[in-house]
Every structure is written in C-alpha cells, then in structure tokens.
Amino acid sequence: DVKVTQSSRYLVKRTGEKVFLECVQDMDHENMFWYRQDPGLGLRLIYFSYDVKMKEKGDIPEGYSVSREKKERFSLILESASTNQTSMYLCASSYTGNTEAFFGQGTRLTVV
C-alpha cells in the first residue's frame, strides 16, 4: 500500500513563528504536492515538486516556501506564520504523468 505520511495531524502555532510541515512518501514517486483546503474554496495548490531540488509555484505560493532535498520528503515552510494561514494542509504524491495522486491524512494548522 502506498503511504503518504504527514508529520502532524494537528498543530497550533503563534503568529510570527516559523512553521515546518513535513511529508514523506514510500512509493518512490517523482511528484509531490502541497495543497491548502479551506471551506468553499476546495484544494488550492501551494507548491509542487517533480524532482529532488525542483519546485514549481502553484496558485497561492505567497507566504510559503518548500524544500525537497530527498525524493521521499517534501517540506512546506511558513516563514512567518499569520492567522490567515490557519487551514488544513494536504500533501500528495504521484508518479510522473499524474495517473493517480495519493494523499496524506492532512495537518490542521491553527495560528493564534
């Protein structure tokens, strides 16, 4: 079974903190994605990566950065957390060609 594991299910951080969300996949997938999910807005792509050290901006990259130093791990970084970044964050991975994406359980981040 493919597994995409996000390091935390729930996270509470203070405004201004630097926040790291970690995602690990065990299927040797080339592609990894970070989405943000908000009610009524669906899944919005923040960043994705199609290879180690490669990254592409999605639709809402502002306030976020990413790191992919190893193929299996894709980190999302909130440089200075703000309350409007309170949301559910979903990580996904897929093979090149995107014939199916596999999702982690999500991290519900609250910034206070």
Add this chain to the structure above:
Amino acid sequence: AQSVTQLDSQVPVFEEAPVELRCNYSSSVSVYLFWYVQYPNQGLQLLLKYLSGSTLVKGINGFEAEFNKSQTSFHLRKPSVHISDTAEYFCAVTKGIYRDDKIIFGKGTRLHILP
C-alpha cells in the same frame, strides 16, 4: 491552462435514491480526469479515474462517471446512495504529459444523505 468547475457546492439526497454530482473542465489538450472522496477528518482517496478508452468509468463503492468530450464534462453517479456515502467529493484534472504538469481540483461538492 486547465480548470475544473463543480456546479453544486452541496447536494442533499434521500437514502437509496440516485445521485449525480456534476463536473465540467476546461482544457485545450487531452486530459486525465479524476474523482476523489474525502470522508470527515480524513485525507482524499481516489474513487475513479479516466485516462483513455471507454468513456464510462466504474469506481469503488458503486460509483461511476462518464467522460463526455463534446460537453467537457465528467459527472459522477451512483444509482442508490447509502448513509456511508456522506462525504465531500472532488473532481480533478491534469494533462499528465510533462513532468511539471499540475493536478487541479474543483471546489468540492458535499453530499448529504437524508434518512
């Protein structure tokens, strides 16, 4: 660029009744199409996908979808819903050709099953 429109944000339906969740996409090239389901407090899981071939695609839990190229639609159907189908459903599209192709999701449709 591709885009996906899910025409209904919420769909209430009685248990054992049929349901259709609508999805339209926009793309200038051939695409792959997907339906994902998200149960409460969980991540997304694949229901079904259209890559090529037969336009009628069958998925898990009795769901099916029909790819209609002329109408650029990929509607999801189930002939008889159960209370366990209560979830949010997402339609998604990708070109899937180049290594930097994205997967674009719709805004989701909440399916409410009424007893």
